[in-house]
Amino acid sequence: MTQKKRNEDIGNRGGGRSVLFRNGTMDFLAGWLLGYSQQGGLSPGALLHCYSLIRDGDPRSWVSVFAQAGEEAADRAEQAGAAARNREVAREWSAAQIAFRAALEMCDPRTSEAADLTGRMRHAFEAYLAASGVPLIGWDVEFRDSYFPAYVTPSVQRAEQLLVIVGGGDTYVEDLWFFGGKAAIERGWPVLLADYPGQGDTPSRGLHFGEQTIDGMRQVVDDIREQGFHGELVMLGWSGGGIFATRFAATARSTDRVSALVASTPIYDPGTFFRRTLPDVVQGGPDSVLVRAALGIARRNRVLRTSLDRYDWQFGAGGISTIADRFDELKVDLSTWRLPVLALVGLGEDSESLRQAQGVIKQAQVHHPSSELVTFDPWTGAQAHCQVGNLPLALAQVFDWLEAPVLAQERAAS
Incomplete structure (x- = not known):
């Protein structure tokens, strides 16, 4: 495919090149959805069909096409269920989830249409979990006269470690299945996924980004402790979640027992970053x-x-x-940093991401030499924001680092 003249996107998420759409935002999202297809969701063929029907730069066209794709996949899931084709049921519900999720990205979040799409996406994800037998249970976390949705591995009370996956400004909790939830469970890790204040549809219930987001993280951790989990927390943050996970880890209470941070990317000075x-x-x-x-x-x-x-x-x-x-309030004093860190950076992103990641890693290596900065160039397919073009590669780096004997030895000695 030839590259197209690129229009503006929010930031430089796709690395400054357009291939599928001239519109920079659409092009980044199209690559993101293709990245998901390595783990589930809509197939590459189905996505390419959708892209062929979308008018470049027209958000209503995007919403309409993906809403129809979701309805088609949900219908196929129902038909497969009636015929007891259980594996097909799970695949189609995963496709429906991502189709409705894609439609949400270009939909006015204040509308009844967005609320309907959110409900359909959530239903499809939970139907996928049921059909595939994935061990995840959902609950609503009560917070400041409101609530936000979360999922956790059953029997977490017996776990020694819990992977807390934190998304960013463009994620719903269901997205976190693809940002480590699936890979973690396949490798035997218990997980906690949540929409914190500002994420998903939480603004419709009066919850917004800022220090409130960190308070929401503390609330869900307290809830897990009350449910009987006494082990360590490993934080995994993506996009804005790299800001929130870094801040949470830096200001963690002793009872939080945070043992490591992984982020794409760890941002310690978010005001300057933005x-x-x-x-x-x-x-x-x-x-x-x-x-x-x-x-x-x-x-x-x-x-x-x-x-x-x-x-x-x-x-x-x-x-x-x-x-x-607002995010100046979330700045981290690196001189107090004492945790091991794995930083992931796509080289297609703004150089500020790399600069801040280098600062975090330099300080982390003072106490934990195993702390590491991993970069991804275009040949890896993971050079874009959050490595969306090749999440399996990024997640392989994550779990290989977390499970390395040297990290366990450093943590035991600290």
Whole structure:
């Protein structure tokens, strides 16, 4: 395929090149969904068919096509179930989950349509779990007169370690199945997946990004402790989850028993990160010249406008233009860092991701020489944001590092 002239995306998530769509956001999301297909979801053939029907740069076209793909997959799942073709049932429910999830990405989150798509996605995921026999149970975590959804491995009380997977600004809890949930369970790791404040559909219940997100993480950990889990926590953060997992680990209470951090990417100074990497819309107040110029671009780019509207919703009062100042509160003092760290960085991303990861690893290696920075170039297929083009490769690095004898020896000695 030839490369296309690229339009704006939020940040530089895809590495600055477009292949499937001229629109940068659509192109990144298209690669993300193809990456999922290595573990489940829609097949590459089904995705390519969807892409052929979508009008480049038209968010409503994207929503319509993927909503139909979800309905078709759900119908096939029902038909397979009636014929007792159980393996096919699981595959089709996984396809339906990801189709509805894809539609959500371009849908106005404040609408009844978004609520309906969220319900369909959640139903499809839970139907997949039931059909495949995956050991995960869901519950609603009560938090500040509201709640957020979570899933955990049954019998976690007997586990010595628990992998806490934390997503970012573009994930729902069901996405975390592909960002380590599936791979962890296959390797015998118990897992905890959740939508923390600001993620998934939590803004519809008054929960937004910021320090509240960290408080939500503490709440779910407290709930797990109350359920009888007494082991160690290993944090695995993706995208914004790299910010939240790093902050949580740095400010963890002794009772949290955090033993290691893995992140793509560990960001210790998120205010500076966003000032350097995001479009001008987040670099000034809502009435600034920069913001007005950025909004002018967004009005001409409907996909970018849709993305900015979603982020405004996730951040609540002040919207996304407050992100840098708000996230200054989450800065980590690296001089106090004492945990082992594995940092994953795609070389297609902004250089600020690599710079901050290097800073974290340099400090972590003072006490844990096994701490490591792993980079992914375009030949790996994992160079984009969160390694979405080759998650199995990134996850192989994650679990090989976590299970290495040298890490266990360092932790035992610390």
